[in-house]
């Protein structure tokens with residue numbers, strides 16, 4: 036989604052801004068631009084399309100100046116054209132604004148400004164905001180921004196500069212992430228730490244309603260009423276290498292291959308083998324409190340929602356606590372039945388997904404305890420929940436979530452174990468589960484060592500126009516996730532279904548051209564899924580099956596099989612998802628798709 040970077044200091048701003056935008060390319064965008072101030076006013080350069088188009092323009096006309104703002108835009112109001120790209124200027128051309136989010140009352144403000152003689156050059160809500168700030172500006176940019184923000188409704192992360200205050204960047208946040216980078220005699224603003232990480236690891240996270248004023252000699256955080264708010268400076272732990280490709284062709288492939296380590300990091304320090312349980316201090320919930328919950332709601336979006344479904348199977352099976360899984364986008368506008376005996380678990384890789392954040396706020400507003408399973412440290416959801424676990428999967432840059440998914444499932448397995456041990460799971464069963472969890476990183480490695488097998492399957496099937504994924508029980512969500520991975524990066528139409536549900540409709544699609552991927556480990560529903568494989572075979576469907584090592588029955592029926600190491604039934608999703616990730620990856624590469632930045636998608640969806 037849109038990216039913001041801003042700079043004030045002694046160095047030339049243009050290259051710092053462009054490098055920052057490059058680091059945020061993974062978020063997804065469709066135009067880019069920068070504004071830099073020097074003695075001759077605000078210089079704006081922008082271009083529709085990829086950052087390379089902007090860089091080409093800058094080769095012939097690089098603006099000088101040591102203060103500036105840069106933006107990658109993911110279109111919401113108006114098409115992804117150069118005029119709609121940010122930065123936008125106010126009526127006088129002195130003030131430049133970049134903006135993430137949506138100003139909901141922009142239409143009303145635009146009309147009022149037009150009646151007062153304002154002319155607009157774009158269709159964007161951001162230009163409206165720039166003009167509004169311009170109207171308030173007499174000689175103090177900070178106050179002009181604060182005054183304008185009283186008038187706007189909606190979500191924003193903004194950075195503003197003005198040619199008449201050539202040493203100041205003003206930033207503000209409401210519902211769209213923003214942080215300040217504290218350097219040595221220089222200051223940054225960014226919507227994503229990766230944009231500034233090569234310059235500083237000291238950051239100040241802004242909260243909703245806060246503004247920051249950055250000057251060459253320091254910065255100050257304030258809100259709309261008070262001119263000073265005390266904020267801690269946080270240190271970012273990950274370094275540049277974690278956001279670089281490290282020899283892999285794509286971030287997605289690198290992240291798939293990091294899973295032995297990322298899952299190990301998720302589990303590390305939490306598993307108490309002797310006691311057969313998990314220690315989850317971050318949840319901030321005592322054993323008595325955990326025992327008191329008589330219902331759990333897990334809320335998330337996309338891939339994280341699929342992890343939530345796996346969590347539902349795990350928690351109900353192991354701890355016998357009823358679980359509902361809700362799309363965060365639906366939960367936030369429903370009238371959910373919640374009370375203080377209901378635990379809400381929000382799952383998010385980025386910790387910034389607007390719908391999931393809104394669901395957390397709604398849950399808390401209604402008196403429920405909300406905890407988070409979040410990957411990005413210091414993200415908004417992580418800061419707003421009552422407690423939670425960091426996934427510790429490391430930075431995930433590829434738009435298609437892979438390692439974060441398996442870390443989410445690993446975290447949910449630990450939550451299930453903890454709850455189950457407080458109910459009726461025996462210490463011996465708990466120990467078995469822990470041993471199975473601890474074996475997973477090595478088992479993932481064994482699967483990754485056989486990536487060429489998956490590559491061969493991708494070569495065979497990459498021209499398919501459609502694909503069906505089928506699984507049962509805890510592997511039904513894996514079918515959903517396999518289908519999502521394939522469609523989002525290769526643009527092949529794919530659907531996931533519970534295998535038995537196929538005969539109620541999707542079976543009509545099956546013919547000799549339809550690849551059908553079965554997730555069919557040797558578990559409690561194995562014999563049932565064998566029947567489903569037979570049904571597909573009978574209609575000449577092309578069966579690709581993920582089976583447990585030693586399986587012969589399905590191997591006889593399937594056109595292709597890939598074997599998975601033996602594990603606990605409830606943990607098969609972690610192993611089964613790995614070959615499915617690789618399959619989507621290789622198919623997308625063979626089809627010439629942009630794996631890390633698939634069309635129309637954003638890494639972190641910070642608008643509704």
Ligand code: M6R
Pocket residue numbers: 336337338339340382383384385386387388391434435436437523636638639640
């Ligand atoms: O950052 P989050 O986990 O909250 O993101 C949720 C979804 O937007 C995300 O999982 C999305 O579906 C990915 N493209 C999946 O690969």
